[in-house]
Amino acid sequence: DAGVIQSPRHEVTEMGQEVTLRCKPISGHNSLFWYRQTMMRGLELLIYFNNNVPIDDSGMPEDRFSAKMPNASFSTLKIQPSEPRDSAVYFCASSPSRGDWSYEQYFGPGTRLTVT
Amino acid sequence: GESVGLHLPTLSVQEGDNSIINCAYSNSASDYFIWYKQESGKGPQFIIDIRSNMDKRQGQRVTVLLNKTVKHLSLQIAATQPGDSAVYFCAERMIYNQGGKLIFGQGTELSVKP
Numbered sequence: 001d002a003g004v005i006q007s008p009r010h011e012v013t014e015m016g017q018e019v020t021l022r023c024k025p026i027s028g029h030n031s032l033f034w035y036r037q038t039m040m041r042g043l044e045l046l047i048y049f050n051n052n053v054p055i056d057d058s059g060m061p062e063d064r065f066s067a068k069m070p071n072a073s074f075s076t077l078k079i080q081p082s083e084p085r086d087s088a089v090y091f092c093a094s095s096p097s098r099g100d101w102s103y104e105q106y107f108g109p110g111t112r113l114t115v116t
Numbered sequence: 117g118e119s120v121g122l123h124l125p126t127l128s129v130q131e132g133d134n135s136i137i138n139c140a141y142s143n144s145a146s147d148y149f150i151w152y153k154q155e156s157g158k159g160p161q162f163i164i165d166i167r168s169n170m171d172k173r174q175g176q177r178v179t180v181l182l183n184k185t186v187k188h189l190s191l192q193i194a195a196t197q198p199g200d201s202a203v204y205f206c207a208e209r210m211i212y213n214q215g216g217k218l219i220f221g222q223g224t225e226l227s228v229k230p
Contacts (some may be wrong), residue, residue, distance in 0.1 A: 004159075031216055043160070043205065043220040056217060091159050095216050101167050103148055103209050103216035107159030 002026075004108035006092050012114045018080040021111045024073055025094030033105060034067055034077050035091040043091075049075065082115045089113070124203065128227045135193040137224045139206035144187060146208040150218065151180060151191045155202045163191070163204075193226075201228045 005024040013019055025032050033048040047057040049069045057067070064083070069075040079086055089112050093105040129135045141149065147168040152160035166173045166180045166189075173180050179192040189206050203225050207218040 033217075042222045045217065045219075048217060093159075101148065102165055103218065104150065104162050104165060105216065105218065107152075107161070109159050 004092055004094055004106055006090075006108040006111050008111060009109065010112045010114075012116065013082055014116055015083055016081045017115075018078065019082045019086075019113060019115075021077040021090050021092075021113070023075045023077070023092030023108060025075070025092070026096075026106055027073065029094035029096045029106070030072070031095040031097070031105075032069060032075050033093040033095070034075070035093065035107075036088045037091060037110070038088045046077070079113075082113075084115045087113055087115050124223050124225045126225045126227060128229060129196050131196060131198060131228055131230050133196055135191075135196045135200070135226060135228075137191045137193075137204050137226065139189040139191075139221050139224075141187050141189055141206065141208045141221070142219070143208065143210050144184070145211045147211040148209040149180070149182060149189050150207050150209075151178075151189075152205045152207065152220075153200075153202045154205065154223070160205060196226075196228050198228045198230055201226055 007022045031050050034046040035043055036046055037043045046059045047067045048055055052069045067077045089110045091107050091110045093107045095105045150165040151163040153163050154160045164175045164178050164180050166182050177194045181190045203223045205220050205223045207220045209218055
C-alpha cells in the first residue's frame with residue numbers, strides 16, 4: 001500500500017505566482033481532506049470531498065484558494081495568486097467508508113510551500 | 117515584524133516512564149475522538165480512537181481515556197521510548213457534521229530523555 005501521495009514535497013515560489021498542489025488518495029478511500037499546518041494556527045481543515053463532491057469548504061481562507069477532485073484518484077489544491085502568508089505545510093488525507101464507527105484519516109507526507 | 121507562533125504544551129519524560137497527554141475538547145455533541153502522532157517533517161499518524169459510548173480503549177502500549185462529564189480525553193503511553201518523541205494531537209468529530217470531518221487540537225510536544 002503506497003499510502004497517500006502528495007506532490008511536490010517542497011515548493012518555493014514568488015508572490016503572485018500560481019501554485020498547484022496534488023494529491024492521490026489511497027485506492028478505495030471515498031473521502032479526501034485538505035489541511036494547512038502553520039505554527040500560528042496549527043492544523044486547519046480547508047476542504048473535504050466525499051465521493052469526489054465537495055462537502056465542506058468553510059475552511060478555505062479566501063477566493064484565491066480552490067480545490068478540485070475530478071476523479072476518485074486525484075485532487076488538486078490551487079492558490080492563485082499566492083501570497084507570503086500562504087507559506088505552510090499542506091496535507092492531504094483520505095478516509096475509507098468502512099461502515100463501522102471509525103473516522104480514521106490517513107495523512108500524506110505534506111507539501112511544504114514557501115512563498116517569497 | 118517578528119511573527120509569534122503557537123507555544124505548544126510540552127511534556128518531558130524519562131525513557132521507560134509512563135506518559136500521560138491530556139486534551140480538553142470543546143463540544144459535548146462530539147461522538148468520536150482520535151489521537152495522532154506527528155514526527156518532525158512527517159504527516160500525522162493514527163495512534164488510537166474511541167467512541168463517545170466508551171470510557172477506555174487500549175492498544176499496544178497506549179490507552180485512551182474519555183471523561184465526558186468534564187470533556188476530557190487523555191492518552192497514556194506505557195514505557196515511553198525515545199521513538200515516542202513527537203507532537204501528539206487529539207481530534208474530535210461533532211455528531212452533526214457530515215461525514216468524517218475532524219477538529220484538531222493544538223497539540224502537545226512529548227520529549228523523551230534517554
